[in-house]
Amino acid sequence: MSLVQNFPFFSIFLCIFGGVVTSVLNKKAARRVTLCISAIVFLMSATVWHYTLSATGSYSFMMGHFPAPFGNEIRIGRLEAVMATLFSFIMFMTLLSGLFNLDNHAQPQKQNLFFVMVDLSLAALLVMLYTNDLFTAYVFIEIMTIASCALIMVRQNGHTLVSATRYMIMNLLASGITLLGISMLYGITGHLLMPQLKQAVSVIHQRGLYSVPLTVVVLLLTVGLSIKSALFPFHSWAPDAYGNAPPVSAAILSGLVSKGYIFLLIKIFYRVIGMDVVRSQHILEVLFVFGIAGMLIGSVSAVRQRDIRRMVAYSSVAQIGYVFMGIGMGTAAGTAAALFHMVAHAAAKPVLFISSAALTDASGDHKRFHFLHGAGYRCKAAGVSFSITAMSMVGIPLTAGFISKVRLSLAGMVLPDAYRFAVLFTLAISTLLNAVYFLHTVVSVYRKASPEAQQAVPCPLHPMTLQSKVSLVILALLTLILGVLSGPVMQSIFAGLRSFS
């Protein structure tokens, strides 16, 4: 076994270790440790990605001293590695660019606790990508939930507390459902490791046993994880939580945390239940319809917002709809497009949250659009990066959003007529709506403010530092890079998905 093969384990362990250490450090040291950890995790994941490209297929890594049917395992393939690389890079850049105004939102002497939560959520994200064991996945879902709730409530005002409570209640319901699903699955099959589970499930399915419990299990797991990732009918907690949390927390929650749950759901579909069993239970159709509804309703609600942060938050609901529509197609091409859209959204959404916070800071902390006139000139880096990522959300060519929309429509083209029509029609409408609200924002940010309004704007309390400006622009450029050079990522996604089934 070469050293590289240990890196996924090292990166998970490093994050948990960082979470323990930062709890006793002061603010500055905690910040440095967390930044270092996310950078190291990024480098290690990139090495692992490089290794999986040269190695044949995937490998599983035994945790502890108990071999396969009893012990705990993580599994590393191309898909997991490429996701870990991109997510940890995005986490690093989000932290670098988003921390400049944390003092506005959190008490300075308690900020080390914020970094504890960041470390733990990165650890949970990595475990959800890598794990080969369903119960480990459950435990880290819970760690992720607690960490993300704490990320919301670092800001101590009434709105934030109420949204954190609502977030927590919805997530607790989802956790309960997921746990019941996992317990029932264990009751039917007697396994918790994914390969053994899949074998047992396919035997059960072929013999026609336990068809009702199996459907219930798939339903429980799907509903649980889609509540957590804010799929349309269960999205009520999301806009408040994203809109009231500090911008860097909202960026992490919407960009990365929700993606972890969706990735786990895809993993469960492909590696635990098996796509043919899932297809025979007609749950994908429901996801497809919910995804389409989410795309439309999320976009319509975003158009109606008068507050830039809530608009960006509602746009997340719409983007999650795209991802679930891709999964709901039930084909490898659809899931691959959904995975690429996850990456594109994960790269764009943190930039949108952080740059909109910088723009509102530069306009005297007003979030409404008419106060934002000229903000793009007052804070140039935020204006430029907001515009680039808004283009990606709309789907202008050369951006990552364009590639994912092309992939989604290509995947939709081969489906039966009704599906094809639904996919293309909704994509068109939703792109139009995205264009309406994002381009409207870009225009109002760059509209010249009247001279007296310009003079009245106070200087922000914590202006963007050079470091955060540079990293924000780099993160915005990542959407362009992903759009121009989508080839390697797409190949890894396809190869990884093939090795899943």
Place this chain on the structure above:
Amino acid sequence: MPQQLLVNIEQTFAVILFGIGFTLLLLHRNLLKKIIGLNIMDTAVFLFLTSMGFISGREPPIVTNGITDASLYINPVPSGLVLTGIVVAVSFTALMLALTIRLYRRYRTLDIDRITLLARKEVN
């Protein structure tokens, strides 16, 4: 069908309890009762798991008198899962209680609907 429900009476009750806890957590307006609902829900899952791992006439999965024959003990995996689940449930309860205390100190009520109304009136 009714007979199956009677044979698996623990699981039947576990699912009923789960439903009670779930409804309390989802629908009740009082935050404390929501937390009670959360605990009922989690305990129901623990009952479900333990009853699944229990085999009548066998010993708890702790090696006694040096006997290592696995056929004399019950399945240890569900008990392990329950222990993990208890830890998770305790930490969730603690977090929810902390949130509730903060909300109560601020708004002097435990009713989530009233709290939401009061918070909306506040200037951000």
